Amino acid sequence: MDEEYDVIVLGTGLTECTLSGLLSVEGKKVLHMDRNDYYGGDSASLNLTQLYRKFRPGQEPPSELGRDRDYAVDLIPKFIIASGELTKILVHTDVTRYLEFKQIAGSFVYRDGRISKVPSTEMEAVKSPLMGLFEKRRAKKFFEFLQGWKDDDPATHQGIDLDKDSMKTVYEKFGLEPGTQDFIGHAMALYLEDDYITKPARPAYDRIVLYTSSMARYGKSPYIYPLYGLGELPQSFARLSAIYGGTYMLDKQIEAIVTDSDGKFVGVTSAGETVKAKQVIGDPSYFGAGGDGKAGKVRVVETGKVVRAICILKHPIPSTDDSDSCQIIIPQNQVNRRNDIYIAMVSATHNVCAKDIYVAIVSTIVETDNPHHEIVPGLNLLGPIHEQFLTVTPLYTPTSDGAADNIFITRSYDATSHFETVVEDVQDVWKRVMGSDLVLKKREVEVQE
């Protein structure tokens, strides 16, 4: 342990493991540690024993739920957008060799008390029960406009400037009803609230195109999901890092982040020993999150809270055509909130639970001091809930960018339903650590036959 490293990484969540893998491939000497005896940190998938140890200390998992090893219950509900940024990283680093993916079977949206499939093309929009006859025509024109858009062909712009005109202007041009705007903005562009409406339309356009192109890729939904749970993702990047020389230590308590008299990072103390490195990267929990500063300097600040209810069901979610997996979005306007409520459900098809068990996570950003009450509209859609594990998790963001002290802190996993913001964080930390943009190169694969 008297070796000196280029980078010490603390916490084995997806963000940290992705960075660790990419840094090792780049030739950096990485030491990666975690206080838990399992991989994944806040983005782990737990077996039944681990799940009960976390949420019901002292209580044994009921035997009727089946074998412990059949379970991989995600702590954060996120899916991978098929054409999104995480998919690009998975492909470019070749970690797809360690993983198998399945589609998420359906994407649904709540409107006026019922749930319906999210239309993703003008064809589907025309068939959707979400809209009346005239609204369908208007929506069809809107989707045709989006699909026909070419930056260099003004004839396709129909007088709209995506970089100047707001999304409100675009909706109004096509005369779309507020309810239709809700499902386009929330179930397709995947905005959590309505701030986007008054801003230039370009990002919303990009997000809708991402949704429809992802949808077109596999057909049933825009999402894919790794077999055995999301926890496979950090594990696969950790293996990538190890193959390129990264050193892994689980079950290591971190006692102190050591700095010099200027406050610059020196090393990390674990079991009384200090390991030195030039830089440190870590998740907020290693940098005083939630603390008062007594146990170490607080370098993160709370920006909000997410409430998540992990629900074990013995049936598929009603009104989803018995889908083995799905996402349901309840747009905020529909239930008089500022933030959407999400439901993400997976099942034995994804090797995350025993046969005939379904695992749904209902989540939203906390707006009141009664978070459990806030997710009731989501819980009500699930039918009988066999077991429920509730968490209210603070979201942390670093107080500095690390330029002055070589301490680079990642963000907590937010309430979005996908990994796009996680990749943004990876890119952001990479740039701060390396001083240049993350450029994905196709990895040289050693071909052996």
Add this chain to the structure above:
Amino acid sequence: MSKQYQFKLVLLGESAVGKSSLVLRFVKDQFDDYRESTIGGAAFLTQTVTLDEQTTVKFEIWDTAGQERYKSLAPMYYRNANCAVVLYDITSSATLEKARSWIRELQRQADPSIVIALCGNKSDLAARRQVTEEEAKKYAEEEGLMWAETSAKSGEGVTEIFTAIGRPGVDLNKQATAQPGQEACNC
């Protein structure tokens, strides 16, 4: 008609018992006296063995990439492994103890149908032997494991153990395909 099976094979054992050297001998028929601790660059290595005229087995061989050193092997490593080669060094009794604990770990974490071979490596150093053939063999028999001594350095026993470990998986697979209604293993 000839048939190719594809099996995931994982290697386990204490650091420096010769896991990477054994694979290097098997896959490339090479040996390097001063091989450093595993730093690879390959996701996994593959090698094909011929069992008989009709049957070949392509092994997808996973090395620990050093993650065993601080007990940090991910569950992903054991996932869907068809075969495991657990190594000890015949010149060190302590490495056999370590092998026993890896075998317990496999019995806990891996699929129950996994075929496990216990391998006493460095048989070229028999003069410094600490683990007798009888002792290791007896333990292997008790646990229902295959057993062999190998030398990655001379090549002795290497192809033999990889050929032997492919056989039960193939038989199991044939049985499964021969009985309609049962799902074949997914390889």
